[in-house]
Amino acid sequence: MAGIEDKAAIELKNVYKAFGTQEVLKGVDLVLPPDQVNVIIGRSGGGKSVLLKHIIGLLKPDAGQVLVQGKDIVSLGERDLAGVRRGFGMLFQEAALFDSLSVFENVAFPLVEHRSMDKKEIAEVVEAKLASVGLKGMGYKMPAELSGGMRKRVGLARALALDPKIVLFDEPTSGLDPVMSAAINDLILRTKEEFRATCVVISHDIQATMKTADNIFMLYEGRIIAEGDPQTISEWEDPVVRQFIHGQAEGPIKVN
Amino acid sequence: MDFAAEMGQIMLLFLSAAYWLLRPPYRWRLFLRQMEFIGFHSIFVVSLTGLFTGMVLALQTYYAFSMFSAETLVGATVALSMTRELGPVITALMVTGRAGSSIAAELGTMRVTEQVDALTVMAISPVQYLVVPRILAAIVVLPLLTAISDFIGVVGGYVVGVKLLGINSAMFMNKIYEFLEVEDILNGLTKAAVFGLLLALIGCYKGFYTSGGAEGVGRATTQAVVLASVLILMSDYVMTAIMF
Numbered sequence: 001m002a003g004i005e006d007k008a009a010i011e012l013k014n015v016y017k018a019f020g021t022q023e024v025l026k027g028v029d030l031v032l033p034p035d036q037v038n039v040i041i042g043r044s045g046g047g048k049s050v051l052l053k054h055i056i057g058l059l060k061p062d063a064g065q066v067l068v069q070g071k072d073i074v075s076l077g078e079r080d081l082a083g084v085r086r087g088f089g090m091l092f093q094e095a096a097l098f099d100s101l102s103v104f105e106n107v108a109f110p111l112v113e114h115r116s117m118d119k120k121e122i123a124e125v126v127e128a129k130l131a132s133v134g135l136k137g138m139g140y141k142m143p144a145e146l147s148g149g150m151r152k153r154v155g156l157a158r159a160l161a162l163d164p165k166i167v168l169f170d171e172p173t174s175g176l177d178p179v180m181s182a183a184i185n186d187l188i189l190r191t192k193e194e195f196r197a198t199c200v201v202i203s204h205d206i207q208a209t210m211k212t213a214d215n216i217f218m219l220y221e222g223r224i225i226a227e228g229d230p231q232t233i234s235e236w237e238d239p240v241v242r243q244f245i246h247g248q249a250e251g252p253i254k255v256n
Numbered sequence: 257m258d259f260a261a262e263m264g265q266i267m268l269l270f271l272s273a274a275y276w277l278l279r280p281p282y283r284w285r286l287f288l289r290q291m292e293f294i295g296f297h298s299i300f301v302v303s304l305t306g307l308f309t310g311m312v313l314a315l316q317t318y319y320a321f322s323m324f325s326a327e328t329l330v331g332a333t334v335a336l337s338m339t340r341e342l343g344p345v346i347t348a349l350m351v352t353g354r355a356g357s358s359i360a361a362e363l364g365t366m367r368v369t370e371q372v373d374a375l376t377v378m379a380i381s382p383v384q385y386l387v388v389p390r391i392l393a394a395i396v397v398l399p400l401l402t403a404i405s406d407f408i409g410v411v412g413g414y415v416v417g418v419k420l421l422g423i424n425s426a427m428f429m430n431k432i433y434e435f436l437e438v439e440d441i442l443n444g445l446t447k448a449a450v451f452g453l454l455l456a457l458i459g460c461y462k463g464f465y466t467s468g469g470a471e472g473v474g475r476a477t478t479q480a481v482v483l484a485s486v487l488i489l490m491s492d493y494v495m496t497a498i499m500f
Contacts, residue, residue, distance in 0.1 A: 078381070083379070090374070090377045092373070098366075099371070109378065113380055
């Protein structure tokens, strides 16, 4: 019992990634426990999205391992990788809805592709997912007709359609008003609790992070320089971490 | 990226598409939708260009042939030119401008808004979902459009030659039957299928590998049309040399 539950949901070991001459990840070591909200914070353009893409296999590291539930996904072929991905849900920064499909069709997409359910069952699940993100009855709308916040919520409904065990959120609250941000953060917590999913969140919103996270990891200059629960992080002594957490323009982190 | 490297990448996309074509699930609905978009919605444009091509061809050849009192050959000339060359090439260029650019723009936009990544993340091959239906539809539909263009071009040539320029109708038609062979038509349609493959493949390639936001999409669209058009004309020469 203990062995299976303690196994990290996701692990990065000594991951290096460069794009041309630009080194983005320089030896990232990360252990994300299952069934918890894990938040990765860091500077804009610091490599957080790149890190997230490694977890889902959209990028392959130049060196190092990426383990999902104990399995190294770097060496997997497309077919096996597809199998691993079916256990994931991902919310992209701009929601990445298919703009030629309606809201309903977007949320139904993973169900249609990966489950053999009849139309009625699919409709039930889609309506339930839309209701859980507060968009009941909006299935007929097209993505272009929605506000940014609504699109994100549809994206979340789609990410959760198959009740995945691991859900990735790429800056879920960026560009949203405080009320909408709070609603999305509640949803993340509910995803963890109701669906028993491991949540990996990339965020700039320190306040929300402190409220919702179980574990926080700070990515700085290609490495994880701080990790722990919100209490530990808020007391972290490294001036880089302190400057970031308290949102100060002056400090070791330069705004160039 | 230099030319050779780009040709290599295009070839890789083609092989990937061929692989995914054979693997289920087979996306019939997407295929049919692309047939409608690339084919059905191009009928008007293709008919119009075919018509005027045939008409101007009749006009030009009439003046040349009348110097040798060979006006009756105008019909055959139009028919042979349309079926062997102008039908396939001009149809392909028109469809490239219309559908080829649209394919690049649509896939390019999907790429920069992360919709392509979203497909991958949901364990769906973007090549199978986006590229294969388009390429297959283009290969099937271009010969059909070309056939329409050929036919209307000859009709246009008839209208100009017989009705406007007074060539004897019976002689006009007889010469066509005498000189036009099934081979001419079939070779032209084969060319059309190859052109269809090229325009869809390059549209998909440029769209798929777009980067750089809205400007990138615009650039991809232009490059797709230019590259496809050039390759269509180049391959036209090669195929003509082999076939005729």
